[in-house]
Amino acid sequence: MSAAIKWYWFSSPQTFFPLAGKIARWSAVGAGLLAAAGLYVGFFVAPTDAQQGEAYRIIFIHVPAAWMSMFLYVVMAFWAGIGLAFNTRLSSMMASAIAPTGALFTFLALWTGALWGRPTWGAYWVWDARLTSELILLFLYLGFMALQAAIDEPRRADRAGALLAIVGVVNVPIIYYSVTWWNTLHQGASVSLTRAPSMASTMLTGMLLMALAFWLYSIAASLARVRCIIKERE
């Protein structure tokens, strides 16, 4: 009972505003510390990879960025759906606040993937299933942001964006499946990308530290943005 009251209390933008500021600040501090630890492990503790040399060190930002890009899309669609179903303004604001950070991580995953691909596969871009899906994910993010930007009225922007995000999240597995199938059909003779590098445990530690850092950074950035949105609208 009291828990329910608390949820409603925090779902009001006005009461959430100071709390969001506090969480954002601490998340930012945590992100900084974890990133420092992750970079230290990644560059100074983790050994050189036997096959890829030093180029593999891109993994410490590439994989976390790719994880975050997908995770944030699901979280965005979740909040958008809650906002659409229960008509809570704050949930819709969270969805709009997450989108730019998600798009940024999608772009970074593509960028670092390209720079990793060049030394390991010999090309900046290969039409690998994962890269292609990531590219389409970027388009989905940009479509969501463009739709919301084109609508002046906040309520319609929230609800239209929410519907698009839900349609998108239903489509993502279908897109991924079809792109994977397409990739096997048109498999060039050049590369096979399924080989999982035998990872030293320090490599895994570094990657997980960086993933946590990105995760906390995403929390900080989206909460800071949701504070701006609250301020601008109310």
Add this chain to the structure above:
Amino acid sequence: MNWGGWSEFWAMGGYGFYVWGAYGVTCAGLAVEVFLLRRRTREAKA
């Protein structure tokens, strides 16, 4: 410790361009987002 000195560290075993290109753009992207958020916060308060 993996590196014999700074120059070796920056060279990244010959992959410096790729590794630092990836890390540099990531840092720049995050920095731009933080900068834009700071500006937006300032403008929203004003």
Add this chain to the structure above:
Amino acid sequence: MIAAARCVVRRDLLLALRRPSDVGTALLFFVIVASLFPLGIGAEPNQLRAVAPGVIWVAALLSSMLSLSRLFAADHADGTLEQMLLGVSPLGVIAAAKVFTHWLVSGLPLVLIAPLIALQYDLPASLYGTLALSLLLGTPVLSLIGAIGAALTLGLRGGGVLLSLLVLPLYVPVLIMGAGSVDMAAAGLAPQGQLQLLGALLLLAAAFAPWAIAAALRISTE
């Protein structure tokens, strides 16, 4: 309910027939886009045969999208849409009827004219069946998904370009499976798997898209 749907289909068909140039434009666009590719990449028959399924499908995607922005615009402008929102028949049914008509005037002609394009690209006649079948199963999905985007962007500035940004990424599975089925058949393999997946996409879209379109129309008009 069925009467309402039939009524909407008949009315939209009549409206479309009264302005046949609108129907013709999308079809002509399809033919022109498909005819431009050989001019861009060269007329080497083997190369043309290899790219034909993809080119025809991409042209179909673009052409189907071209007419989407008009799907609800006229009804929105003259107030008919508002009547439909207030009416007793479920909005989802009306939306499905409108999408079906859109497919009749923009998708079905593509299916019928595709063999002609295939001829230009020197595709063997044995592939015409697969090509037409894949378009027959795939183009309704394009209309269904596109209608969600059309409903969401109703009355927005820059609606047409925005619509393509929203809708084209969602078209990817249809494009892959549609062009893929023809590729499979061209390689001498059985295209049934891809065609069945296209059929599954069609069923999925037909089951859920009308309600999404209805929700989008309510969002855009309130």
